[in-house]
Amino acid sequence: MIQSLILSTLMFGAMFSVLTVSLNLQYARGGMINFGTVAYFAAGAYAYAIFTQEPPSGLDQYAFGFDLPWWVGFLAAGLAAMLFALVTGWPTLRLRGEYLALTTFAFAEVFHSILLNERRIGNGSVGMANVERPDPASIGLDDTLGYTLAACALMLLTAWLFHRLLASPYGRLVDATRDDEIAAESVGKDTARVRLQIFVISAIPIGFAGALYAMITTLVAPALFTAEVTFFVWIALALGGERTIPGAILGTLALVFFQELVRAIPFETVRGAQIAASAEEVITGILFILVLRWQPWDRLSRKAGS
């Protein structure tokens, strides 16, 4: 029981950390507030499912199924998220602050409702079940362990690449663009381009994470990709102290651990489980308020600094 708690925390924690780390790049470094995170995640998951599933038959309402190997679907997921970021970022990135937040949120809601209503994409609200996935047994691992390792690998690779991206002259330009766009423009830097690049680059791992999520759950359905995912990732980022990559990861792991803990409690009745689910939300909210109020990470780093 303890072991399965740790494994599922690591599996979902690492997978959602990919989202938090990407959001950290967009927000803490790029200065862009994206409240549509779930849409890039969904784009990845749906792209993966569409590229790997068999062509429609029988009761299927979806129009495309390419029956390609998993790795093609995985690459398609990154590409889909990237294209979606290009299409949504290009017209919106001249907006600032809360305006950008609202527009990205609206894009995600529109995307969600298209997935829900356009059945030819993915069977509408029913979604696509039995998503194909590689079998970890082929390399001698059981399913949970295999996908936990895959999630950790994706998280570490994303963190390493983003660290490398930012610890460079380009990272300096990203910081300069966020700090003072007019000053950066005045020395000839194309800040609109930098912002779009960061927006698009950070969407790619989110798409990969979406593919991984589809493999883990073997289901893609609109109900899995609601604004709740976006807010979950934002809360994790705030919990982790939003400045550093390790902070973003720790915040996500802590939040996922807490949720998995509540879910691991065995309940005798449906009523008990319902109460626990509500309690979980309330406690998450209280935790969030406490962290924002007391800023423990800031205090810790100040202590470490002095």
Add this chain to the structure above:
Amino acid sequence: MTDTILKLDGVVKEFAGFRAVGGPGGLSFGVRRGGFLGLIGPNGAGKSTTFNLISGVMPPTMGRVTLDGTDISALPTAGIAALGLGRTFQTPRAFGSLSVIDNVMVGLAHPEESPLAALLGRWKSAEKQLIGRAEAALERVGLIQRRHDSVSNLSGGELRMLEVARQLVREPRILLLDEPTAGVDPALQGKLSEILAGLHAAGTTLVVVEHNLGFLMSLADSVVVLQNGALLAEGTPDDIRRDPAVIAAYLGADHEA
């Protein structure tokens, strides 16, 4: 015929109907290549706004700005900067999260400043070559000892010099400075005056807005006076000092030439 590098033709800027620059007929004047133009006038005359129009920080409502024959009125700030125009701001701008040296490094056109170069890690040698230029610029403005400091530790005058260094390192063909001596101590003003004289001697075109006329008039070879957004007078420093209209509007009656 003199060689004009920068030219304003009937330029007008209105804010919600209020004409900040232009006056009745639009603002027109030229800057001679290699010249040192002083731009003066009372508070609110439109000097900083004129800089904003030239550098593309805001578009003119009407009229045309040409740099070396190219119409730049509709170009974005970065495009104009890339043509070799540099400028500083009346309120100094700094990249608050970066160190002093990195603030200057951002000024350079870095050949390896791309996501790909970052991921491939192939920027280190280019960086090593450029850092010497940034340090030389900091040396010139007297900030070399502070190079690893955070800019949040700099004083107002130091921030102003940092902004000058960020432009110096780019070696612009034409440099616009908005009140470079404001809040800068006398010793540093002397240094600044040397730097500007050096740039002038090397052929850089300079346009300087300044209320410190002792500083400006000793350096400038021509002066444009603005009042209420319109051109009040234009001439050599000596002409301007004696111009009765300028004395009445800006210099004051008890002004000593």
